[in-house]
Amino acid sequence: MLGPVILAASRSDRMRRLISAAPVTKQVVDRFIPGETVADIVPIIRDLTDRGLELTMDVVGEDITTPEQATAARDAYLELIARLKDLELGEKVEMSVKLSMFGQALEGGHELALANVRPVVEAAAAIGTTVTLDAEDHTTLDSMFAIHEELRKDFPQTGCVIQAYLFRTEADARRLAAAGSRVRLVKGAYKEPAEVAYQQKHEIDKAYVRILKTLMEGEGYPMIGSHDPRLIAIAQELAHQAGRKLDEYEFQMLYGIRGDEHLRLAAEGHRMRVYTAYGTDWYGYFMRRLAEKPANLRFFLRSMVSKG
Ligand SMILES: Cc1cc2nc3c(=O)[nH]c(=O)nc-3n(C[C@H](O)[C@H](O)[C@H](O)COP(=O)(O)OP(=O)(O)OC[C@H]3O[C@@H](n4cnc5c(N)ncnc54)[C@H](O)[C@@H]3O)c2cc1C
Numbered sequence: 001m002l003g004p005v006i007l008a009a010s011r012s013d014r015m016r017r018l019i020s021a022a023p024v025t026k027q028v029v030d031r032f033i034p035g036e037t038v039a040d041i042v043p044i045i046r047d048l049t050d051r052g053l054e055l056t057m058d059v060v061g062e063d064i065t066t067p068e069q070a071t072a073a074r075d076a077y078l079e080l081i082a083r084l085k086d087l088e089l090g091e092k093v094e095m096s097v098k099l100s101m102f103g104q105a106l107e108g109g110h111e112l113a114l115a116n117v118r119p120v121v122e123a124a125a126a127i128g129t130t131v132t133l134d135a136e137d138h139t140t141l142d143s144m145f146a147i148h149e150e151l152r153k154d155f156p157q158t159g160c161v162i163q164a165y166l167f168r169t170e171a172d173a174r175r176l177a178a179a180g181s182r183v184r185l186v187k188g189a190y191k192e193p194a195e196v197a198y199q200q201k202h203e204i205d206k207a208y209v210r211i212l213k214t215l216m217e218g219e220g221y222p223m224i225g226s227h228d229p230r231l232i233a234i235a236q237e238l239a240h241q242a243g244r245k246l247d248e249y250e251f252q253m254l255y256g257i258r259g260d261e262h263l264r265l266a267a268e269g270h271r272m273r274v275y276t277a278y279g280t281d282w283y284g285y286f287m288r289r290l291a292e293k294p295a296n297l298r299f300f301l302r303s304m305v306s307k308g
Helices: 002-009 013-021 025-029 038-050 067-087 109-126 138-154 169-178 201-217 229-241 259-267 283-292 294-307
Strands: 054-059 093-097 131-133 159-163 182-186 221-225 250-254 272-278
Touching: 002 283, 002 294, 013 025, 013 283, 025 294, 038 054, 038 067, 038 272, 054 067, 067 093, 067 109, 093 109, 109 131, 109 138, 131 138, 138 159, 159 169, 159 221, 169 182, 169 201, 182 201, 201 221, 201 229, 221 229, 229 259, 250 259, 259 272, 283 294
Parallel strands: 054 093, 054 272, 093 131, 131 159, 159 182, 182 221, 221 250, 250 272
Antiparallel strands: none
């Protein structure tokens, strides 16, 4: 499978330099990360919300090495939230954050990430919206769930992400469903070893359905993070069986992927939230999108050759 190979190669500095400097990269990156600044992204927020979609905003950047960068990440989210306040979109636009960007991997990282994310959650709540903590590689998750639990004491709407490919996730889902959390379920986008994660697509898909059933039957608010047509149909059926109304769960997809499907689900009356990433440090996010679909990599390589 090409995906794990791309993910492994993406950790090399040489690869990062090569991809970042390639003449065509920006044009391909724009499909997934449609802006670098708050000013770039506001027209996109307006356009998508005008079309009946909701958004979750991700300021890209994860491989930070200093506490100052973590503070800058916090400030970037605060700048965005200040601008969202003027737009008065409330919960239609929420935030997604990666705790690594808030310093989780640095010395004293757990406390540092909590200290940096809390003001973002407070600012989001002050404008009537919320924050979801993204799930990164499996070594970071105990800390992420502990921060999620801590934040929920004051801000119970704070959400988190769980990944169907991890063996641990069925137990996490039962705990979070009983606690009434907002939970986004995704397949999982990192390269994980066979000791902790399913490696085969059909095993991941089956786990996804089992976990989704737990979330739908539980007390919380399920957020179905997938573009997979089969899983979307199953989610609709499970929601129906669990007696959930259309506003008691939502679909989420990534900006730039299956845009017609975003609009179709919204037109059917579903809550459809588009995960929209922006910023300058796009490398990690972009490489995961290439790894998810080898055709993206082929397109990228072909454009490099034709430009070269
Ligand atoms: C809203 C949202 C938030 C996410 N947050 C996280 C997170 O916090 N942590 C995490 O580990 N992962 C996250 N992911 C990524 C996720 O784990 C998967 O890697 C990704 O969604 C692809 O899986 P899929 O369910 O769409 O199914 P797949 O079987 O991979 O894809 C189904 C179909 O969707 C289309 N598609 C999928 N990916 C792409 C792509 N990159 N380019 C073009 N077409 C594509 C293709 O048509 C494909 O056939 C998130 C995904 C979404 C939608």
